[in-house]
Amino acid sequence: MEDVMIHNLVKTYNKQTVKAVNDVSLTVRKGELFGLIGPDGAGKSSIFRILTTLMLPDSGLASVCGLDIRKDYKKIRRIAGYMPGKFSLYQDLTVEENLHFFAAVFLTTVRENYDLVKDIYEQIEPFKTRRAGDLSGGMKQKLALCCALIHRPTILFLDEPTTGVDAVSRKEFWEMLKRLKEQGITIMVSTPYMDEAKLCDRIGLLQAGSIMSVDSPDQIIRNYPHRLFAVKAEGMSRLQQVLRQSMIIKSCYSFGDYHHVTLQEETLKTIDGSELTERLTNVLKQSGFIDVEVKSITPGIEDCFIDLMKQS
Amino acid sequence: MRTLKFLLQKEFRQIFRNKALLPLIVIAPIVQLLILPLAADYEVRNINLSIVDQDHSSMSRDLISKVTSSGYFKLADYSPSFDKAFRQVEDDRSDLILEIPPGFERNLIRENPQQLFVAINAVNGVKAGLGGSYLSQIIREYNNNIRQQWLPANKTTSLPAIEITNANWFNPHMSYYLFMVPGILAILVTIVGSYMCALNIVKEKELGTIEQINVTPVRKYQFILGKLIPFLVIGIFVFSAGLFGVARLVYGIIPVGNILLLYGFLVVYLVAILGLGLLISTFASTQQQAMSVAFFFIIIFMLMSGLFTPLDGMPHWAYIISQCNPVTYFIEVVRMIILKGSGPEDIKKHFLIMSGFGILLNVLAIWNYRKTG
Known part of the structure; x- marks a missing residue:
């Protein structure tokens, strides 16, 4: 069973002059930690925005958990969690208020899904009355992850979650992802850091809007043709x-x-x-x-x- | 419904937490209502007057004391010659010169007709026009007094005279406050509705929070309602604070007409103007853009609304523009209900037009929101 299926996806900007996503096809299996690896401008965010129904592709097919991104966008929004690359929570609300608000708009409560975010939330709990805008970069990421998880999504889209975060926090963040994976959540994550690739089950190497290779990190290394x-x-x-x-x-x-x-x-x-x-x-x-x-x-x-x- | 409740809760929380916005909503309208009507006062007082009295008679003294005691003029100086007085005008120390020729009293009694000379600095047209007419009015009165004193009593009765009596309805003392305060109240509501609403939505765009909302099951209409309702409430609050607070306590303005009718129209107007704010927010992607566009509209709406100048005096094409301006109708209705006590029948036309604006602006906004989203 594939949780994400992308087939010949194309997205252009500026009246088709800029090709952001160029004929991309890939699949993400259920329960997998899938990494989309590529430099800035490779088209990672565009793919995420299409999969999270924020944007429509020019052509091609895409589905999330078997739901079509065009027809079933309302259902996708209920089951997917999304953490954008840019910190997008309400900076003038406190940590607690943000979490409760995002639980509320999914018509659930923090208490109901607390077990899922407990490990992460405990780290930021000492600052729960602090405004989100006043948190440090690493704390912001943790809060954003909590807010993306609070409705117990079946699939999690994380767009460059470790960009601009210090090495220790990065390591912690990947450990958190591993634990979430163990709970059966499918995770699709993008990163420009190649060293994070080996922490994924499978990776897709993306360059200038095109997928160059999709495989497990080990297999990709094994396929390296030179000495x-x-x-x-x-x-x-x-x-x-x-x-x-x-x-x-x-x-x-x-x-x-x-x-x-x-x-x-x-x-x-x-x-x-x-x-x-x-x-x-x-x-x-x-x-x-x-x-x-x-x-x-x-x-x-x-x-x-x-x-x-x-x-x- | 529950989602909307949470959205409203969040919105009010953010508004009350905004240290810059909250005072602006509560205090700015009060301050503006206190200050702006003073600036929009068209009554001209303290016109500086130079007098060149070359007669120095009891009659000329009498005339001068009449002029200076009228309250409109301030005696700037007392020049021996017209040229000296004209220097005062050139130096902007004087606006008006009244020259009384030598032998004024003697000639007036002996030969009857006499001439006075009035020179006016007309750089400021309003001041010049009003000053000139005040002065000639005083001189005319003075003249009548002299005629009554000097002409034989039996002849006075035969003088043909049409006397005009004015009755100033709805604003018996011709107070500018009564006219301006309701107008400025209308402008304040407009600013809250369009400006703050547009900026608030664009802020969500700028910070990316709208994307985080868009990936949740929150529907677009819920999001839009969650934005419009708080500003509808704030608009009503600002209007009430102005009407029952400043207008009543400071200016003593008590609405003559039906308050419910006034608020009914206010709500329709706010829906229209919030639609404008929403429309602006769909075009702008940064707060700066939204601010510039909203400012452009507010300035045009303000100056083309009949707030300061009567619409009838405009050229026809400008008049047409003013008729496409929702603020025009709102100011008119606010003045009509507060000052004249107009009833539902009188504002029916306004009501229909405003509903039209409301539907048009909101449909445009939602249509454009769909297209861009």
Whole structure:
């Protein structure tokens, strides 16, 4: 059973001049934690806004829990929880008032569904008489999540919930999502942070409105077609120039303290795998680099993303 | 129904919590009602007068004391020559010059006709017109007195004279307050209805809270009603505070007509003007935009409503614009009911037109809301 089905979805802005969502198809299974990964402007929010019935697509089909986004939008609104990327609760109401208000408009009460939000709400309860606008970023996110959960939704849409939140709060937030998943709630979450991708059951990599790949994070990494090396030496920018000009190098981009490097197919055929790091080190030393460090590494989601981006 | 109750609860909570808005709703109308009618007072007093008396006779002194004691004029100076007095006008220290020629008394008694010279600074047309007419009225009266004194008694009876007696109905003392206060009351209600309603809805758009509401089962009509009802209540409150508070206690204005009729029309008017606010909010995406658009309409509505100037004096095309302005009808009805005690029959036309505005504006607003949402 699929909780979200998207088929050939297209959405354009500005009289069809800007394609925000370009022929996207994907499914989210029941009880799954699905991540939509992509940089700013990739079309993540547009997909969320279509699925939460805030916006109609130009063409294509989409359904949430078997309900069509065009025909059954009223029913979708009753069963879906949505947390927009921008904090959108009433800033001049207190934490408590916001929670009670959103429970009330769903014709339920906080008490009725308290068990679902208890873990999260307890963290912000000391501030329950504080106005939502005066909360810190992490607290705001927790309150927003509570408000999105208070009507016991069957599916939760979280649009960039961890953007602009500190590392500790981010970690906490993902742990909260894991616990919600255990309660059987289907969660669709978007994030621009690639490191959060591996916390999802399955992910969709989105770039410029198009889905490049949908799979589990492990499978996406397994499908990475190249051997990847991390290279480091004195003078990193000169190192990048030299590597990019080299005939045997396919691609090179900086990644933290290292440059990530893939090799041309022909090079891989002629040279034995185990010797590669040694050969690469020697070549660079001959070019006058000191402190050269080359190691073979397993790719991360970001490497896969960059590779897929180049392919398309 | 329950949803609407929660929405209203939330709305009032937010309004009462808004430290800037609440005083504006309660205090601003009172202050405005206290100050604005004073500014809209057309009676001109304290006209500065220069007198050039070249006669220095008992008659000229008599005339001068009549003029200065009238209360309209302030004796600015007493110049020996017209040129000196004219300098005073040039320096804006004087608005009017009254020149009494030499031998005024002697010639008046001997030769009968005599001339006085009045020069008026007409930069401010209203002041000049009124000052001139006040002065000539005083001189005419003075002249009549002299004629009665100096002409033989039997001749006075044969003088043909038509005397005009005025009766000022509905506002016997021609008080400007009586005319202006109801008008300004109408404007205040307009501002609350259009401005605050539009800004409030656009604020939800700007902060994104409207999206959070849109993903809940709250229906659009519930959301709109949840916005209109609070401002309807506030509009009625502001009107009542103005009518029973300031107008009654400060200006002593007690409505002559039926209060229920007045409030009935107020509600219809508020529905129309809230529709305008709603319409503005569907066009604007930021509070700044809403403010600019609402301001544009309020200014036109205010100046084209007959609040300050009579509509009959406008060119025909301007008159037509004023007839497309809901505020015109509201001000008219408020004045009619409060001052004249007009009944339902008299305001039937206004009532129908206002209902038309109400339906038109609200339908337009909801239609546009659908389209954009």
